[in-house]
Amino acid sequence: MSSDFAIKVTNVGKNYQIYDRPHHRLLQMLPGNRRQWFRDFWALQDVSFSIGKGETVGIIGRNGSGKSTLLQMICGTLTPTTGSIEVNGRVAALLELGAGFNPEFTGRENVYMAASLYGLSKEETNAKMADIIAFADIAAFMEQPVKTYSSGMYVRLAFAVIAHVDADILVVDEALAVGDAFFTQKCIRFLRDFMQTGTVLFVSHDTAAIVNLCSKAVLLSQGKIAETGTPKEVTEHYLATLYAADQDVTGVSRKQDGQEEASEALADVKPDAAGFGTGDAKILGVRLLGQDGEPLTYVMGGEDVMLDIRCAVYRDIVGPIIGFQFKDRLGQVIFSDNTFLAYRDDPQQVAAGTELTARFEFQLPFLPSGDYSISPAIAEGTQEAHIQHHWLHDAMIVRVHAASACMGLIGVPMKRVSLRQATDRKS
Incomplete structure (x- = not known):
């Protein structure tokens, strides 16, 4: 053997x-x-x-x-x-x-x-x-x-x-x-x-x-x-x-009769990004912005940022959910979020032909230096039961520079670090 x-x-x-x-x-x-x-x-x-x-x-x-x-x-x-x-x-x-x-x-x-x-x-x-x-x-x-x-x-x-x-x-x-x-x-x-x-x-x-x-x-x-x-x-x-088993999930090149494909100038996702979904809506672009609204070429841990996800809607949908995953180079999800909770009590109705943009404003966690990816998605329904219209793997690569040493998946900013010594009073 x-x-x-x-x-x-x-x-x-x-x-x-x-x-x-x-x-x-x-x-x-x-x-x-x-x-x-x-x-x-x-x-x-x-x-x-x-x-x-x-x-x-x-x-x-x-x-x-x-x-x-x-x-x-x-x-x-x-x-x-x-x-x-x-x-x-x-x-x-x-x-x-x-x-x-x-x-x-x-x-x-x-x-x-x-x-x-x-x-x-x-x-x-x-x-x-x-x-x-x-x-x-x-x-x-x-x-x-x-x-x-x-x-x-x-x-x-x-x-x-x-x-x-x-x-x-x-x-x-x-x-x-x-x-x-x-x-x-x-x-x-x-x-x-x-x-x-x-x-x-x-x-x-x-x-x-x-x-x-x-x-x-x-x-x-x-x-x-x-x-x-x-x-x-x-x-x-x-x-x-998993999605393909229960939904009509294929590629996302689908467009409705009489509609033109979105302008290439709007599509700022990775050209070779792989994805899946019904095709009734499509991710057009993902941008990471600073507080001044300008696109970032790199980010620092602890920095306030804005993430915009732009989508095209090809048929009338009720209750759109736009979300993302922020992953490290191994594909581990560091954090994620979506719009569902913000609009749970007031589901939005979106007509065919509409361009829809979700904005997330947050403080980036302290992360080790390196490359990270953002995977956006647009679905319809609820957290528990939804139709996946477009999930895009690694649509955007983000370069992170660590402002301080970070040895784990994320770093936690310390409010205070101190040393205390006590003398032996018996001596």
Whole structure:
């Protein structure tokens, strides 16, 4: 087996036979039967990719896209119908809630059972038991059956086990979604340490987690690979598919009969900016202005600025929502806002052929020096239920210069910094 990869998936497919009635299974097995009583359902089809040692790869996709099926085949709990999967190293997996533990066993008994499945002897598990219990932080419940555990307690114990079995590859499927904030941060710290030497396959619907943790991402759609690339590119594609599933979302070059396309002189967005939406409205321009109304070539943290987003409306709409995301170079959203709350009690009616401009006035946070992007959007409806007319990825790049040192995602201006010394009065 080659040592260049941790996981290699080659032309993998998984087929299930679907029967409409229970007795059709029996009819299918009868001797001399010439009729096919089932229909084929391919949960995965022709999936190929490889993961190098030390890589952290995110798998993302809508429910039913085949993510969990793929992970189960990589972990060996399912067998591919077609193709092959090669795994180089010990795999520890945290799949759907409920997998791997016996609900009648106590927490301690399940630790022994799970560790043995990963190849640890009872003596090795005994040596790690104290660390596992400390990581899970549920010592008071270790002698109770896990069927009495909450979902959070269950995940705590399951994650604690895979964190201590000396695995080469970790497979994590949406496990952190049910943990509390303190435990989630503990898991993230562990994952970041593990990523220094190990391989991680991470599945989540949280695009921010994919962007933040992964070096590469794979988008699954209807059982096939739709895209493989950087986390930023793949999550943007995934976001577009979410809207496309429920709306007539394509490009935004659409115009109504008798209307001319907006003048190129007005379009100051990036010429190659990618986007999606129904096309019933379109982002024309994005400008970042100083308090004097002049466009800014760069901005400083803490500076008062104005952001203008200009849109063309191609059909009558009620309740337009114009908003934006301000993202760093990794695609992480630093902050965002929109017009919905300002006009929630007085939805605007906008006629076709109107040009609509939203202005946001705010103080820019203190940010590390570098390039940032602004992604604007125009929709119609409410925060909870809306139609996306145009979402434009990275329409504008903003250069930020830090006025002072900023070591995190944002800097917080200190009102006062002081040192106080006290002498030892006993001396």
